[in-house]
Amino acid sequence: MSRLKGGVFLPIIETMTPGYPLFVLAALFSVLAASCSKPAPPSLPEGATLIDMSADAAQGEPNANLSQYLSERDQEAAFDSFLGSLLDDAGIPPDMARRIEAAAAEGPSFILDLLVCLSGDPFLWILVDKAHPLPDGYAPADLVTLSEGSYEVNRPGHRLRQVAADSLEEMAAAARTGGVTLIASSAYRSYEYQVDVYDRNVREMGREAADRESARPGYSQHQLGLVVDFGAEDGSIGDHFAQTPAGRWMASNAGTFGWSLSFPRNREAVTGYRWESWHYRYVGRDLAAFIDAYFDGVQQYALQFIHEWVKRSEALSK
Numbered sequence: 001m002s003r004l005k006g007g008v009f010l011p012i013i014e015t016m017t018p019g020y021p022l023f024v025l026a027a028l029f030s031v032l033a034a035s036c037s038k039p040a041p042p043s044l045p046e047g048a049t050l051i052d053m054s055a056d057a058a059q060g061e062p063n064a065n066l067s068q069y070l071s072e073r074d075q076e077a078a079f080d081s082f083l084g085s086l087l088d089d090a091g092i093p094p095d096m097a098r099r100i101e102a103a104a105a106e107g108p109s110f111i112l113d114l115l116v117c118l119s120g121d122p123f124l125w126i127l128v129d130k131a132h133p134l135p136d137g138y139a140p141a142d143l144v145t146l147s148e149g150s151y152e153v154n155r156p157g158h159r160l161r162q163v164a165a166d167s168l169e170e171m172a173a174a175a176r177t178g179g180v181t182l183i184a185s186s187a188y189r190s191y192e193y194q195v196d197v198y199d200r201n202v203r204e205m206g207r208e209a210a211d212r213e214s215a216r217p218g219y220s221q222h223q224l225g226l227v228v229d230f231g232a233e234d235g236s237i238g239d240h241f242a243q244t245p246a247g248r249w250m251a252s253n254a255g256t257f258g259w260s261l262s263f264p265r266n267r268e269a270v271t272g273y274r275w276e277s278w279h280y281r282y283v284g285r286d287l288a289a290f291i292d293a294y295f296d297g298v299q300q301y302a303l304q305f306i307h308e309w310v311k312r313s314e315a316l317s318k
């Protein structure tokens with residue numbers, strides 16, 4: 001398989017500062033290790049390792065000859081192994097994994113798109129699902145109360161993080177130009193609030209049914225302050241939202257503004273939750289585009305992949 005040229009990434013490594021996230025440097029190194037084309041000298045400098053050399057770069061001491069110490073065959077094998085096992089551990093379906101591997105082999109776009117996503121707020125891409133809770137006691141510091149502007153709220157007091165609230169206003173204004181009104185019917189939920197929601201659902205439906213559509217406290221995306229449950233014309237939340245003007249508009253346009261449907265139809269085996277056409281998470285424009293371009297619009301797959309990438313990259317950086 002053809003690989004990227006290492007020279008594309010050396011200038012990036014050389015300009016890294018000591019404050020740059022080390023796991024991103026490790027990720028860049030992984031790509032670099034797969035993409036070099038220069039002949040390798042017989043051995044590394046005495047006592048040196050490739051990981052040591054990438055760590056030097058993180059401390060402001062880049063080694064411009066890093067790419068010379070891997071043969072082309074070793075580069076390809078190392079990257080194939082790294083990416084292939086990562087995709088497998090992330091639970092990415094084989095057909096999708098093959099497309100991602102092909103994209104990574106064809107050019108730098110996949111890796112660079114990924115690194116752009118990782119360079120921002122980590123809570124935009126943090127994996128929050130039935131197996132991955134939020135940090136104990138997490139509560140966003142920048143929550144703002146939603147006040148009706150281009151959108152409506154079904155009751156006072158809904159809150160979002162500032163970045164999501166700003167995006168919601170921008171998105172709702174665009175929807176208004178098409179004659180569509182977006183209604184925010186649920187937003188941020190604290191840990192304590194989610195205790196009440198989950199316990200009520202268990203009482204009313206039984207635990208098995210409740211677990212299909214309600215997160216345990218600490219495991220809810222709503223606690224991020226980045227999620228809106230959008231309502232129908234009367235503000236109600238339900239499957240009927242998909243067939244409303246707002247539901248159809250969101251399905252076609254949400255990604256443009258950085259919003260991603262968390263629980264798509266026919267993906268319960270992946271997400272752990274039944275289809276919720278109304279539940280959108282703000283992930284930012286870059287990550288929304290990344291999800292659509294490489295993961296068929298399935299947020300869960302993309303976040304599982306990023307979770308594994310960060311875990312592997314952090315291990316490499318130690």
